[in-house]
Amino acid sequence: MLIAITREVSRNMGQCELSHIPRQDIDIHIAGKQHAQYEGVLEDLGCKLIRLPEEPHLPDSVFVEDTAIVLDEVAIITRPGAETRRGETGSVSEVLSEYRTIVEIVSPGKIDGGDVLRMGRTLYVGITDRSNESGIMQLIDLVSPYDYEVVKVRVNGCLHLKSAVTAVGEDKLLLNRAWVDVKSFAGKSLIDVNAGESHAANALWLNGAIVYPAAFPKTRRCLEDAGFVVRVVDVSELQKAEGAVTCCSLLFRDELSINNEL
């Protein structure tokens, strides 16, 4: 069983952080509906949802992915790169402490969960404006006792590593190679986004399906033609806040699933 932590859209999401896209009006009502549909798809795909209440004073708080890195053995509470987002971690830490031992990234380190891509026992970590050397060194110290390797990846032109590349299978990646150094992913099978859809690399691979934004039909067709099961969600209002599909949930296995596998 997978557990998904989500959080209701803040009514002030219009005041979100933006780094690489221009500000546009966000319809909060539509954003809330889109978010609810996204949650419905996660449930359809077998997740048990833990929905956190709205945090009106934290505009970006729907993007829970950035607040933690949850592994089978431990949960690492991040120190988000944007100061305005640091208040988001406490409530997530509280929930996660029921499921995992909690450890934390501390100042001067900063790291956003959107910069951490796990594939098996490898954690690829983006070097971005949101995640610095101190944060990454702390992460290495925290996860090496559990036998994870950390690979640093240069990212250019987008917010997070997972804006540029996400896993769509055990060793398959969907990526925009203009934004990420592909040499970091030697040995993996690579699927390129359509050249006209630069933001199309953020996909959520979940229980055999891919949760994927409606905004990228050409890349989606390419995934479907390659045999992937794609569950399309319209997240247009969340995209105006520079978010997409991985960022709206924190997914982790419950203890029973972990023990069954051992």
Ligand code: CIR
């Ligand atoms: C931010 O700039 O922090 C938010 N407006 C968007 C965060 C999206 N997070 C993610 O993709 N992991």
